[in-house]
Amino acid sequence: FVVLVGYEKMVKRLGDRGSIPVEVVPFGVPLVTTKLKALGLKPRVRENDGKEFITDNGNVILDCAVKRIASAARLDRELLAIPGVVGTGLFIAMADVVLVAEASGKIRVLKR
Template sequence: MTTELSPIDRAKFVAARRSCDYVESGMRVGLGTGSTAAWMVRCLGERVQAEGLDIIGVPTSSRTADLARQLGIRVASLDEVKWLDVTIDGADEFDSNLNLIKGGGGAALQEKIVATASDRMVVIADAAKEVRALGAFPLPVETVPFGWQTTQALIEETLVNMDVMGRESTLRMNDDVPFITDEGNYVLDLHLNRIGNPRQLSLVLNQIPGVVENGLFIDICDVVIVGHSDGAVELRDINAGTVADEQIDILDGDNIFAGPEA
């Protein structure tokens, strides 16, 4: 029941619920990865079951694909659908220009590919994800396993000339072994504290041999929906230049919302 959620989960839930208003029958929808995106998938699943919403979902991870199938959402690959009407996903950080850091869940590569293959990207987040400057959240960089330590050294050397406050990088681990992405790659988390020029950093990182992709999403997001624990949501549309405040009912609990996987 939504009334039993923690304040942070209520904020995620209302943002996720409002984002589903961007989805109509017949659409091809990119389905994000992470705790906030899981709420969105559950909200879409509720509409599929209750309203007969007819959509094709393109998941950005195997975890999201499994959840979507469990909820009765038709799932297809990006190669099958070619192009998407909208992608809805969470973010680890966003700034006033709607630039993002994503990839805390280890799916940044698929998330970026799916988002850029969409007419519109809608990001759902709680208010704590907004920052004045990106970089407090570690920046994920997906690398091929071969020679990853060399790639790490090249990244750290490159950071010396970048407008960042920190230059430490760590290999993401899964217990005592390296974390492996769905594409079989490693993730280096860059602890930068502040990124002065995200666009420049993104371009430079992707030129380093061994780097597959980084978690900076620049000029990709169109709308951010910020949820609050009291049911308030703020919609920021970067293209229209508008900001709108709305209220979402968080008291109509549904059995489908038993709580998303992290």
């Protein structure tokens, strides 16, 4: 599994950007929102041009305000255990290789 990201996505520690995306099936948004709040996250529906952003799969993205994440793997498991959650932006242990597009145009290769 290969992930391609721009250099601006790189952080020292997950959560440093203050937000993580959670993809949710539309009918699950109310329940997932409640569960996310119970985990101490602050979800808000992602919008594009004032309208709810819908993914290619027809799902909703909840951008969740976070502080530093003590255990990204644990948080990922907790999020994925919520009925209605399709995926998270944490990508824990998924990538075999990460290609980082640097500002200079060079590609940096990160391997597991």
